Amino acid sequence: xxxxxxxxxxxxxxxxxxxxxxxxxxxxxxxxxxxxxxxxxxxxxxxxxxxxxxxxxxxxxxxxxxxxxxxxxxxxxxxxxxxxxxxxxxxxxxxxxxxxxxxxxxxxxxxxxxxxxxxxxxxxxxxxxxxxxxxxxxxxxxxxxxxxxxxxxxxxxxxxxxxxxxxxxxxxxxxxxxxxxxxxxxxxxxxxxxxxxxxxxxxxxxxxxxxxxxxxxxxxxxxxxxxxxxxxxxxxxxxxxxxxxxxxxxxxxxxxxxxxxxxxxxxxxxxxxxxxxxxxxxxxxxxxxxxxxxxxxxxxxxxxxxxxxxxxxxxxxxxxxxxxxxxxxxxxxxxxxxxxxxxxxxxxxxxxxxxxxxxxxxxxxxxxxxxxxxxxxxxxxxxxxxxxxxxxxxxxxxxxxxxx
Numbered sequence: 001x002x003x004x005x006x007x008x009x010x011x012x013x014x015x016x017x018x019x020x021x022x023x024x025x026x027x028x029x030x031x032x033x034x035x036x037x038x039x040x041x042x043x044x045x046x047x048x049x050x051x052x053x054x055x056x057x058x059x060x061x062x063x064x065x066x067x068x069x070x071x072x073x074x075x076x077x078x079x080x081x082x083x084x085x086x087x088x089x090x091x092x093x094x095x096x097x098x099x100x101x102x103x104x105x106x107x108x109x110x111x112x113x114x115x116x117x118x119x120x121x122x123x124x125x126x127x128x129x130x131x132x133x134x135x136x137x138x139x140x141x142x143x144x145x146x147x148x149x150x151x152x153x154x155x156x157x158x159x160x161x162x163x164x165x166x167x168x169x170x171x172x173x174x175x176x177x178x179x180x181x182x183x184x185x186x187x188x189x190x191x192x193x194x195x196x197x198x199x200x201x202x203x204x205x206x207x208x209x210x211x212x213x214x215x216x217x218x219x220x221x222x223x224x225x226x227x228x229x230x231x232x233x234x235x236x237x238x239x240x241x242x243x244x245x246x247x248x249x250x251x252x253x254x255x256x257x258x259x260x261x262x263x264x265x266x267x268x269x270x271x272x273x274x275x276x277x278x279x280x281x282x283x284x285x286x287x288x289x290x291x292x293x294x295x296x297x298x299x300x301x302x303x304x305x306x307x308x309x310x311x312x313x314x315x316x317x318x319x320x321x322x323x324x325x326x327x328x329x330x331x332x333x334x335x336x337x338x339x340x341x342x343x344x345x346x347x348x349x350x351x352x353x354x355x356x357x358x359x360x361x362x363x364x365x366x367x368x369x370x371x372x373x374x375x376x377x378x379x380x381x382x383x384x385x386x387x388x389x390x391x392x393x394x395x396x397x398x399x400x401x402x403x404x
Contacts, residue, residue, distance in 0.1 A: 009185075009186075012114075013075070013116075016078075016113050024081060025061055027088075028054075028057040031050070031056075032054055032057075034050050034092075035047075035051060049094065049095070052091060053091050056087060056091070057084075060080065063080060063084075064081060067080065078111070081110065082119065082123045083107070083126060085106055085107045085110055086126045089103050089106050089130060090133065104127060104130070104163070105127045105170055105174075107123040107127055108120060108127055108170070108171070111123040111174075112177065112181070115185050116182070119178075120174055124167070124171035124174065124175065127167060128167050131163050131167055220354070221259050221261075223401075224261065224353045225255065225258040226400055227353060228254065231348065231349060231390070232254055233251070234393060235389065241385065253309055254313050254317070254345060256313075257313040257317055257342070258346060260302075260314045260318055261294070261350065264291055264292065264295070265294075266293075267289070268287060268290055272286050273287075288330050291320070291322055292319065292331050294318030295315050295319040302314060316340040316343050317343050319331070320339055320340055320346075321346040321350050322347070322350075323339045323343060324347075324380065324381045324382075325344075325379060325380060325382055326381070329381075339383075344383045345386065347381070348374075348386045348390055351374070351377070351382075352370060352397070355369070355373055355374075356401040357401070367397075367401065371390075371391065371394070374390055375387065
């Protein structure tokens, strides 16, 4: 499986953290708006409180962005956001002129984004304490203005008890929803993983069909997939050296799609595909059609079993893995940055495997010979920096090709 259950929720949390930082930046406009109106005399609210709300919001935004940049404190973001949000609500609830009944549990609503029952429980506790403290603080003011004839204690007992009952009831509902949502998300994730495994089996079944026609090609598909995986992992971990602007998910999709790069060979006649010795010019032209044929097969079949991003990379690699950095490849004569990144990676893996493995028309080159040819093709056949990657991966590649 690509992700275990813990990794799935961790990745979901990272995505929500980024969204929370953005949402909180927008929410910061509310305290600023309130402060301006208080300053201009439109709102009857203490100016110091309004100013404190602005300072709190700005500080929290900076803290959230700092935590989001830190790999070690990312899990703290959700608790900081919930606590800060409730503190903001608490500040506004200290004045009876501002009615925020619906917002009393804003932090609880916010916590539901994470599908984390523990966070929802934390938000409910914080919200409960906030309401209790604000009710006690505003009791004298409320009795004087709205509830004349009763004591502060009576106000706290009558009003506070009603609010507490509402919050406890709502908390039970929201915590139950959080548990249910997490369970549903987990079930959906496990189902998607099963679909992913089925897709992979279908892809490798295609490779086995090719292998049944050409005993070398099937193993070629499997080995090149391994090489693509190593290159993708290396590039992702050293993104400062590259200008690819791809996510980890993009590289995962490229690795998943790699087995389909030679699927067009299903359309090549057996007599040509498995011919011992050098191909005639007209036979080579037939072999070259496998790139376009591969793209056609993917366009026809894959939309039924794969998602759009996966199909995009599979098609790019099938169609363009024989393009060359200098523009002298096929089928479209693309050059340099015109060649999709996925196809550039596939081209390096494809040729390296062809050099190191036995074919019907040649014996395998040694690793030293293969690396010498790859070096000579730097900037001609391959993107220069990807040749550097192959060199850096030599110890791992030697293990893969030890028994070829």
